[in-house]
Amino acid sequence: MTESGASIDELRALLLRSRRAVVFTGAGMSTESGIPDFRSPGGVWDKYQPIDFRDFVASEEMRRESWRRKFAVDGTISAAQPNTGHQLIAQLVASGKVSHVITQNIDGLHQAAGVPDANIIELHGNTTYARCLNCAARFELAPIREAFEANDTLPVCDLCGGIVKNATISFGQAMPETEMQRAEEASLECDLFLVIGSSLVVYPAAGFPLLAKRAGARLVILNRDPTEQDVHADLVLNLEIGSTLSDALAPVQV
Numbered sequence: 001m002t003e004s005g006a007s008i009d010e011l012r013a014l015l016l017r018s019r020r021a022v023v024f025t026g027a028g029m030s031t032e033s034g035i036p037d038f039r040s041p042g043g044v045w046d047k048y049q050p051i052d053f054r055d056f057v058a059s060e061e062m063r064r065e066s067w068r069r070k071f072a073v074d075g076t077i078s079a080a081q082p083n084t085g086h087q088l089i090a091q092l093v094a095s096g097k098v099s100h101v102i103t104q105n106i107d108g109l110h111q112a113a114g115v116p117d118a119n120i121i122e123l124h125g126n127t128t129y130a131r132c133l134n135c136a137a138r139f140e141l142a143p144i145r146e147a148f149e150a151n152d153t154l155p156v157c158d159l160c161g162g163i164v165k166n167a168t169i170s171f172g173q174a175m176p177e178t179e180m181q182r183a184e185e186a187s188l189e190c191d192l193f194l195v196i197g198s199s200l201v202v203y204p205a206a207g208f209p210l211l212a213k214r215a216g217a218r219l220v221i222l223n224r225d226p227t228e229q230d231v232h233a234d235l236v237l238n239l240e241i242g243s244t245l246s247d248a249l250a251p252v253q254v
Contacts, residue, residue: 028196055172
């Protein structure tokens with residue numbers, strides 16, 4: 001048996017023994033759906049200096065630039081479909097094997113694959129809609145884009161007059177308290193913490209795998225490249241995500 005085959009068998013065994021697993025996903029989860037990792041060379045953050053949240057709030061021009069960038073990349077995200085990995089994770093949630101999916105991703109593909117909102121914890125928000133920063137009212141993007149592309153009109157909340165922002169967490173913006181609390185509780189209560197497609201370099205989100213490990217969970221990291229947390233993991237698989245999950249999970253579904 002190959003080394004990768006043995007690792008996949010070990011992952012299968014860990015999943016079979018688990019009674020309450022948590023899946024933690026990063027950008028690598030969605031690259032197989034055609035969404036680039038913005039941190040990679042040539043990605044969005046390689047081309048643009050990130051706009052700090054405080055600058056977004058203080059400056060109309062920074063808000064306009066933020067919306068320009070958002071609509072420039074929207075075509076890629078809106079065209080993306082859940083890949084095999086998303087679908088298999090959704091099956092694990094439906095079976096009760098996985099209690100929560102904690103994600104750093106903002107693309108909404110876990111929901112599109114069928115994971116209920118109640119089982120998803122979006123640490124960095126969601127780019128498929130917008131919210132008022134004052135009253136948290138939700139706004140759909142189509143009318144915002146139509147008005148912006150017509151004459152650079154910035155969206156304003158029609159309920160309270162507050163600033164409307166894409167519903168993601170920007171640099172300098174506070175992490176969402178409810179989601180962070182839910183992620184902490186899920187990490188402490190699981191018996192298996194499965195990291196998929198995350199480089200584990202963005203904190204505080206990257207702190208949850210070690211929190212789960214210290215609480216007694218087994219830690220598995222499935223990522224194409226090594227991470228700094230590999231030394232703490234019970235199992236590390238530097239393999240493709242979709243095919244690896246397909247091989248490991250098929251018997252679990254029986």
